[in-house]
Amino acid sequence: MAEVPLKIDERVEQLVRDTLHWAVKRQPVEFDEALKAFSDGSTRQSALELLxxxxxxxSADICQGRPTPEQVRQLAEEVAEAEAWSSATSPEVEVFLKSVVTGRPLSDVLPAGSAVVLAFVVTASLLSLRPKSEGEWWFNYLDNLEAAIEAAG
Known part of the structure; x- marks a missing residue:
């Protein structure tokens, strides 16, 4: 994860949540439309850092600790299969996941355009995949994650 503290920009947070909503629901038209909100570099960078x-x-929650390379590979396959509606491939998802779990900047491993799409598709998929208590929704879990991110910052 990022070494620098992350202060969540409320405007970007809402745009990210809106876009995650369409990715979780696997609605490609609405998802593509929502992605247009990330056309400027600053908004895109803030969103990528948050995602x-x-x-x-x-990933750490699903794997009960920092994922091993094998767990990353398995997660990547699971995400790519679950998100067949998107253009995300297992190797791309694996590169994204390796980057985020090691704290390596996405810009070092992925072109900006594909990084944004992958970040949303993978994060939405992980939020959906993670086992939740009955009555708990992905966005409730996201609230808890964002609170932890801000507390760490």
Whole structure:
């Protein structure tokens, strides 16, 4: 996960939540439309940092600790299969996950355009995949994650 503290920008947070909603629901038209909100570099960067932090926490939660390379590979396969509606492939998801769990900047391993799409698709999938208590929704879990991210910052 990121070494620098992350202060969540409320405007970006709402845009991220809105876009995650369409990714979780697997609605490609609405998802593509929501992605347009991330056309400027600053908004895109803030969103990527938040999504990477969330994906790292959910991955660690699913794997009960920092994921091993094998767990990352398995998660990548599971996500790519679950998100067949998107263009995300297992190797791309694996690169994204390796990057977020090791804290390596996404810009070092993925082009900006594909990083944004992957970040949303993978994070939405992980939020959906994680076992939840009865009556708990992905967005309730997301509230807890964001609170933990801000507390750590």
């Amino acid at each position: 990477a932090a969330i994906a790292a926490l959910v």
